[in-house]
Amino acid sequence: MPFDDRPTESNDSLTLLHLKPLSPIIEQAQLVGDQRDRRVSPVNLSPLTPGTPASLDHGDHASTYSTFLKRPLKRSISQASSRSLRTVGTDPAPTLPHLDLRPPFVASHRAGPQLFSTVYEDAVSECTDSFITARTDAASDHSPEPNSDPDPHPFGCTVEWPLRVEATMSAPNAVPAHPVTHLETVGVIALDMHGHLAAAGSTGGVLGKSVGCIGDTCVIGSGLYTDTVSALVCSGAGDIILSIAVASRIAADAHHEPLSALGASNLIFPSRELLRTMRCARYQPGWARMCRVDWMIGPQHMGASVLPLCRPFLSQWPLRICTVSQYCHAILPGHYDSVDNFSSVPVLDYALLSSPATRPTFIAHLRNALINIGFLYLSHPPVTPGDIDTLVAYVPRLFALPQESKGAIQMANSQHFLGYSRLGVERTKGASDQREQFDFATPHVNVWKEGDPEFLKLWGPSQASIMPNFWPKEEELPGFKDTLLRYLDQVQKLSYEFIELIAEALGLSPHGLDHFFDPDELMQHRAKIVKYPSLDEVPSDQGVGPHFDGGFLTFLYQASSHPGLQVQNLSGQWIDVPPIPYTFVINIGKGLEAVTQGLARATSHRVLSPAKGSTPRYSIPFFQNIGQNLRLSESVLQFPPEVLKLKEERGEPATTASANFSEYDREPSGLVQLIGRVK
Numbered sequence: 001m002p003f004d005d006r007p008t009e010s011n012d013s014l015t016l017l018h019l020k021p022l023s024p025i026i027e028q029a030q031l032v033g034d035q036r037d038r039r040v041s042p043v044n045l046s047p048l049t050p051g052t053p054a055s056l057d058h059g060d061h062a063s064t065y066s067t068f069l070k071r072p073l074k075r076s077i078s079q080a081s082s083r084s085l086r087t088v089g090t091d092p093a094p095t096l097p098h099l100d101l102r103p104p105f106v107a108s109h110r111a112g113p114q115l116f117s118t119v120y121e122d123a124v125s126e127c128t129d130s131f132i133t134a135r136t137d138a139a140s141d142h143s144p145e146p147n148s149d150p151d152p153h154p155f156g157c158t159v160e161w162p163l164r165v166e167a168t169m170s171a172p173n174a175v176p177a178h179p180v181t182h183l184e185t186v187g188v189i190a191l192d193m194h195g196h197l198a199a200a201g202s203t204g205g206v207l208g209k210s211v212g213c214i215g216d217t218c219v220i221g222s223g224l225y226t227d228t229v230s231a232l233v234c235s236g237a238g239d240i241i242l243s244i245a246v247a248s249r250i251a252a253d254a255h256h257e258p259l260s261a262l263g264a265s266n267l268i269f270p271s272r273e274l275l276r277t278m279r280c281a282r283y284q285p286g287w288a289r290m291c292r293v294d295w296m297i298g299p300q301h302m303g304a305s306v307l308p309l310c311r312p313f314l315s316q317w318p319l320r321i322c323t324v325s326q327y328c329h330a331i332l333p334g335h336y337d338s339v340d341n342f343s344s345v346p347v348l349d350y351a352l353l354s355s356p357a358t359r360p361t362f363i364a365h366l367r368n369a370l371i372n373i374g375f376l377y378l379s380h381p382p383v384t385p386g387d388i389d390t391l392v393a394y395v396p397r398l399f400a401l402p403q404e405s406k407g408a409i410q411m412a413n414s415q416h417f418l419g420y421s422r423l424g425v426e427r428t429k430g431a432s433d434q435r436e437q438f439d440f441a442t443p444h445v446n447v448w449k450e451g452d453p454e455f456l457k458l459w460g461p462s463q464a465s466i467m468p469n470f471w472p473k474e475e476e477l478p479g480f481k482d483t484l485l486r487y488l489d490q491v492q493k494l495s496y497e498f499i500e501l502i503a504e505a506l507g508l509s510p511h512g513l514d515h516f517f518d519p520d521e522l523m524q525h526r527a528k529i530v531k532y533p534s535l536d537e538v539p540s541d542q543g544v545g546p547h548f549d550g551g552f553l554t555f556l557y558q559a560s561s562h563p564g565l566q567v568q569n570l571s572g573q574w575i576d577v578p579p580i581p582y583t584f585v586i587n588i589g590k591g592l593e594a595v596t597q598g599l600a601r602a603t604s605h606r607v608l609s610p611a612k613g614s615t616p617r618y619s620i621p622f623f624q625n626i627g628q629n630l631r632l633s634e635s636v637l638q639f640p641p642e643v644l645k646l647k648e649e650r651g652e653p654a655t656t657a658s659a660n661f662s663e664y665d666r667e668p669s670g671l672v673q674l675i676g677r678v679k
């Protein structure tokens with residue numbers, strides 16, 4: 001293992017002295033021993049796994065924290081180690097009032113972004129196993145909001161938290177390979193489902209310090225740093241770390257690092273020498289690096305005791321935890337069950353694309369969403385909010401048209417599958433979908449001629465006043481057609497742009513997926529406007545049954561505030577995808593899944609009918625098609641091995657009983673769509 005060559009306890013201090021010539025701080029071995037003896041166990045911890053060293057203790061948290069609260073100067077989230085509380089000197093520390101550092105989480109964050117992602121590591125780092133995925137269990141999915149903790153700890157963490165840290169860190173395959181015999185500096189970075197990042201660190205540098213001396217760990221920007229996209233904890237030569245504000249400099253550097261550097265080892269940093277003398281864990285949602293030092297001042301408590309300090313800054317049990325400490329390699333292999341069991345759909349902010357500094361973050365989040373989830377929300381999309389509002393306002397009026405008017409444009413009369421479908425005619429897996437809908441499409445000129453395959457008729461004129469015209473009459477719904485076409489035009493542009501982003505996220509050239517589309521005039525994309533009546537009006541709650549979408553991408557606008565859309569995670573649980581205003585829900589179709597060798601997941605989804613007493617739910621999905629004549633099996637793309645590895649790490653999804661587009665592996669795309677239409 002990478003750390004097997006770590007120095008022994010007996011030579012730690014020698015190594016330290018040798019490597020810290022600038023430091024006036026001298027570690028005192030005697031105090032380390034003293035520290036070990038101080039452990040007590042006030043809470044009933046879950047049993048340690050046999051062989052788990054006793055140093056995975058949280059027992060002295062209560063006393064630790066209360067002592068900690070009384071300390072001058074070091075009242076910072078960065079201070080967790082009980083060791084850090086040992087000041088030299090006998091003067092009683094003045095008591096300071098409790099400082100509530102908790103950010104004001106608002107309720108809307110519950111449906112917020114899930115920014116965790118695959119962690120890319122420094123290729124030269126040997127800390128690969130230092131990243132673990134926090135175990136989630138039923139309770140974790142329902143973690144209370146921070147401000148509603150029944151028994152708030154002074155630092156905002158409840159007794160439950162250390163216990164869960166324990167559960168995570170002492171899981172069967174988290175047993176340290178080496179006995180932990182003494183404490184050491186440790187840092188933790190945690191990321192929750194909503195993208196909140198928090199960092200905490202203990203400091204080993206207190207030994208030998210005089211009262212009032214501040215270590216690097218507690219100085220934000222030096223030993224610790226977080227912003228909205230990255231978090232760092234550093235440990236090592238504290239004086240150097242302090243003097244040049246290492247953490248913030250690495251974070252700034254990270255913002256400018258090109259995506260192409262992913263997986264490479266180059267932290268652009270003035271002093272590689274310095275990096276050699278420190279351990280640094282950096283976490284950007286989507287990627288992170290870790291460096292280790294060649295010297296260690298001793299074993300540690302594996303982040304367990306500092307992780308609770310992140311609690312006030314997270315709104316949920318962390319999805320991922322990253323630690324910097326010598327024994328982190330023992331916390332392996334990571335528990336990927338929280339990835340498998342994603343419990344919300346991430347929100348990606350299109351606005352991140354407008355700056356070179358934040359674009360890589362968007363791409364990294366996108367990569368994660370494609371590979372591990374198959375669904376995402378896109379906030380601030382490039383579709384005029386006013387156009388969305390106008391269209392949404394038409395929707396109830398569209399369905400309120402007289403039955404006669406709707407019947408006049410019914411799909412049954414359209415060879416292009418355009419127009420109106422009444423409630424219950426569509427079926428998924430043999431059962432009626434309890435929805436009523438209109439199918440529309442982007443402009444297209446049909447080029448079918450005698451002798452061409454029938455499936456080429458599937459696309460047809462949607463826009464012209466050619467009879468039969470499958471639009472409602474203009475006088476019945478003035479302005480509707482123009483509004484919808486304006487909307488479709490914008491979503492279509494977005495859909496092509498998104499394909500380029502996906503190509504980039506999966507390591508292809510930005511135009512690496514373009515050849516799946518015919519020239520614009522030969523393409524046709526589809527849209528529907530759908531109404532899901534409440535259970536008062538329909539016999540079952542199957543708004544639409546479990547299914548995959550075909551084609552490449554779906555852009556869904558949820559046009560009312562009703563929940564009902566659900567997606568199936570990798571282990572088969574149904575996860576809610578509630579509406580977020582002015583935000584598209586984007587999901588992967590079976591076609592894109594096929595050409596990306598499963599890297600981009602097509603995820604099964606369904607809609608449940610609104611409850612009794614509810615108004616109807618409305619939605620507007622846009623389905624991005626691909627060229628009709630393509631046989632996807634004939635187009636083999638080459639993906640970088642590091643991207644393919646991410647799919648392996650994801651593992652295989654549980655089998656789902658969803659309507660499929662399984663013919664993509666042999667039939668032309670247009671025929672697959674036709675089969676999807678008629679079966």
Ligand SMILES: O=C(O)CCC(=O)C(=O)O
Binds near residue numbers: 528549607
């Ligand atoms: O209406 C929705 O929210 C989803 C519709 C859908 O999944 C579909 O029509 O393929």
Ligand SMILES: [Fe+2]
Binds near residue numbers: 605
């Ligand atoms: Fe769908």
